[in-house]
Amino acid sequence: MYQAEPQSIVSTLNKVLEKLEQLHGMLSEALTVERRVLKLLSEALPSREEKLPPEGIDVLTLLELPDHLRRTVMALGKISKATAEDVSKVTGRRRAVESAYLNQLAVMGYVKRVREGRKVYFMV
Amino acid sequence: MVKTCAFHSFKGGTGKTFLAVNLSALHAYYGGKVCLVDMDFRAPTVITAFGHPEVKYWFNDYLNGFCKPEEALVDVSKQLEVKGTLKVAFANPSMNAVRDMLAKDRKWEAQALKRLLTFKRYLEQEGYDSCLIDTSPGFMYSSINAVVASDLAIVVSTMDDSDVEGTKRLIKDLYEVFEKKTAVVVNKVMPEPASLSKDLTYVQMDMQKLYDEPVIGVIPCLCDVARLKRSQILALKQPNHWVAQSVKKLLTYLIAFNP
Numbered sequence: 001m002y003q004a005e006p007q008s009i010v011s012t013l014n015k016v017l018e019k020l021e022q023l024h025g026m027l028s029e030a031l032t033v034e035r036r037v038l039k040l041l042s043e044a045l046p047s048r049e050e051k052l053p054p055e056g057i058d059v060l061t062l063l064e065l066p067d068h069l070r071r072t073v074m075a076l077g078k079i080s081k082a083t084a085e086d087v088s089k090v091t092g093r094r095r096a097v098e099s100a101y102l103n104q105l106a107v108m109g110y111v112k113r114v115r116e117g118r119k120v121y122f123m124v
Numbered sequence: 125m126v127k128t129c130a131f132h133s134f135k136g137g138t139g140k141t142f143l144a145v146n147l148s149a150l151h152a153y154y155g156g157k158v159c160l161v162d163m164d165f166r167a168p169t170v171i172t173a174f175g176h177p178e179v180k181y182w183f184n185d186y187l188n189g190f191c192k193p194e195e196a197l198v199d200v201s202k203q204l205e206v207k208g209t210l211k212v213a214f215a216n217p218s219m220n221a222v223r224d225m226l227a228k229d230r231k232w233e234a235q236a237l238k239r240l241l242t243f244k245r246y247l248e249q250e251g252y253d254s255c256l257i258d259t260s261p262g263f264m265y266s267s268i269n270a271v272v273a274s275d276l277a278i279v280v281s282t283m284d285d286s287d288v289e290g291t292k293r294l295i296k297d298l299y300e301v302f303e304k305k306t307a308v309v310v311n312k313v314m315p316e317p318a319s320l321s322k323d324l325t326y327v328q329m330d331m332q333k334l335y336d337e338p339v340i341g342v343i344p345c346l347c348d349v350a351r352l353k354r355s356q357i358l359a360l361k362q363p364n365h366w367v368a369q370s371v372k373k374l375l376t377y378l379i380a381f382n383p
Contacts, residue, residue, distance in 0.1 A: 056234045056235065056237065056238045057234055057237070058230050058231075058233045058234035058237060058265075059233065059237060059265065059268040059269055059272055060230065060233075060265075060268075061230075061234075062272065062302075063301060070301070070302075071303065074272070074302065074303065077237075077241055077272070077273075080241070080245060124238065124241070
């Protein structure tokens with residue numbers, strides 16, 4: 001039965017440790033670069049909340065909106081800060097439907113979208 | 125829950141301010157906690173009905189973001205000697221203020237709508253029973269803001285053909301689009317004095333045929349009302365008067381109304 005000499009085992013383990021340290025160094029460097037890229041991106045591209053006009057929506061724009069989106073905005077206006085589920089309780093439509101309409105309105109810049117923990121809130 | 129009700133009309137001079145003032149005063153007389161808001165920024169006259177009290181902040185100031193909701197309210201309960209509370213947000217009647225409000229752009233109006241909704245939430249928190257908003261006639265920006273922020277739109281019309289036609293257009297093009305609960309009040313009806321009650325009932329039935337929305341009141345045009353000064357609130361001064369009784373019926377509707 002083959003039995004390695006204790007000295008050769010130590011030498012192999014040292015080589016493995018050396019490789020691992022090299023790998024750790026490379027990963028740390030990659031992480032630093034990724035953080036720098038993310039920081040630069042966040043500076044170059046403002047968040048959805050920051051892109052929104054602060055004035056909200058006016059009644060003539062409301063009149064121009066298609067009926068289904070107008071109903072969502074009107075419901076949101078009644079309850080101020082709300083989740084898609086809160087809005088769905090007012091309109092009587094499904095949560096997923098309201099979520100899609102609210103996100104559409106947020107992209108259009110008519111409602112504000114804020115994430116708080118796991119929940120997403122919308123505001124007029 | 126605060127019931128918000130906008131008084132609107134297609135044409136001017138239909139009696140929106142008269143009804144809003146009398147209805148709010150009567151509600152406060154019966155113990156309600158009421159807020160009356162003057163949003164007729166083109167021709168503010170609510171202040172005349174209350175004898176020009178001292179005003180620190182106008183409702184214009186609130187919409188411009190210069191004060192808090194409570195700072196724009198003037199308590200007139202003691203002056204009227206009512207059991208409940210009546211606080212009024214007055215519109216600034218000065219020419220400069222009227223000119224300023226007429227020059228507002230779309231961006232400002234969007235901000236004003238937001239502030240109006242915040243004002244409504246403040247009234248809700250403070251436990252108000254009702255908020256009555258007097259508006260400018262026609263498709264004015266501020267009036268549409270008031271209608272959007274309200275739970276009920278009461279459109280005041282006369283029996284004039286052009287007014288009836290315009291009222292129908294308002295209902296179809298504005299209230300229906302915003303899915304607003306709407307009620308019609310026909311004012312300045314001229315019946316035969318000898319058969320006032322009977323005539324008013326027939327008029328209400330006839331007018332109801334013209335509108336899909338409920339006609340909740342028919343108010344006669346009587347000379348002694350025209351002779352009254354604006355600063356005399358008829359519903360409180362002469363509670364047995366025909367017109368005061370009609371206002372009382374409107375109050376019953378408002379109290380029973382469920383937003």
